[in-house]
Amino acid sequence: MLQIRCPWCGEDRPEIEFRYAGEAHVVRARLPADESDAAWAEYLYLRTNPKGWHAERWHHVHGCGRFLNAIRHTVTDRIAVTYKPGEPRPTIDDQQGPTP
Amino acid sequence: MAEEMADMPEPERALAGIAAGVASVALIENGPAAxxxxxxxxxxxxxxxxxxxxxxxxxxxxxxxxxxxxxxxxxxxxxxxxxxxxxxxxxxxxxxxxxxxxxxxxxxxxxHARGSLVVAGPSVEAVLAAGIALPLTIDRFPVDRATRTLLGKSEVVLWRRAPDRFHVEVGRSFLPYVAEFLSLAIAHEAAIAALPR
Known part of the structure; x- marks a missing residue:
């Protein structure tokens, strides 16, 4: 089982307390009606889907109930860092990444 | 309305029909009305x-x-x-x-949405660990630590009242499940303790 650090609880918590909530830092337009179809379709459907470090949202649903962001490696499942929503995405030095 | 209410498990009847524990391992009691x-x-x-x-x-x-x-x-x-x-x-x-x-x-x-159980005994940590993935040793989960977590398939609020006593808050309809789960966990611990060494 993964241990995920919850930035609100300040400690590692078991994976089963969390739910995945999609890619992080996907910003909804303030006025969707003013968006072009292409831009709106990109917001709705297109995600980066990287092989490597991925910023994603998690929900500590069976814990403190808050959302958090995590930088997770999509090959190894290693979570490098978690942080609160609204904070900037930390840069991950790929050198410290695990070898798949 | 009365018929619908009859289907709701009463918190004070959560332990009806199940073994409430083994004294040398842990005992389950209904929590106080609150x-x-x-x-x-x-x-x-x-x-x-x-x-x-x-x-x-x-x-x-x-x-x-x-x-x-x-x-x-x-x-x-x-x-x-x-x-x-x-x-x-x-x-x-x-x-x-x-x-x-x-x-x-x-x-x-x-x-009225919740009920509670009190689990206490010398092996209470092992009994709860059957369904809870958090570390429950006294140094990692000290007295008066309280958190929401999962016990088996049910969400619970776990609160340590004493080194050997935990208060478990459960959604009312999950009370029979959690009581049965803990009863089985106690029986399992008792069976392990009874094995010849």
Missing amino acids: ARIVLRCRPDVASLLGAASGLDLGGRINTARLAPGCAVLKLGPDEWLLIAEPEADPWLGARLGAAAGAGAVSIVDVS
Whole structure:
């Protein structure tokens, strides 16, 4: 089982307390009606889907109930860092990444 | 309405028909009748509300604090579960309501949505660990630590009252499941203890 650090609880918590909530830092337009179809379709459907470090949202649903962001490696499942929503995405030095 | 209510498991009957434990391992009891209030508000409002209502809403997340007649469990950065004596219900709600002018506050009485079990005994950590993935040793989960987590398939609020005693808050319809789960876990621990060495 993964241990995920919850930035609100300040400690590692078991994976089963969390739910995945999609890619992080996907910003909804303030006025969707003013968006072009292409831009709106990109917001709705297109995600980066990287092989490597991925910023994603998690929900500590069976814990403190808050959302958090995590930088997770999509090959190894290693979570490098978690942080609160609204904070900037930390840069991950790929050198410290695990070898798949 | 009466027929519908009859289908709801009564909190005090959660232990009906199941083995309530083995004294050398752990025993399950019904928790005390209680009034329960879920309080949600922003931390800046909480400090005003705490000062006005006389409840201590400060302290670390995932800890419990005891006030006279009322326990305050801080379950999230903006969420508190208040567990009070049953007759405290009207005055507690009134005290909070009177203080709610401080800002946007949600005060919800969930007394009838929940029940509780008390699990106590020398092997209580091992029994709970059958369904809980958190570390439960006294150094990692000390007395008066309280948090929401999963026990088996059910969400529970776990609160350590003493080194060998835990309070488990459960959604009412999950009470029979959790009681049965813990009863089986105790039987399992007792069977392991009885194995020849």
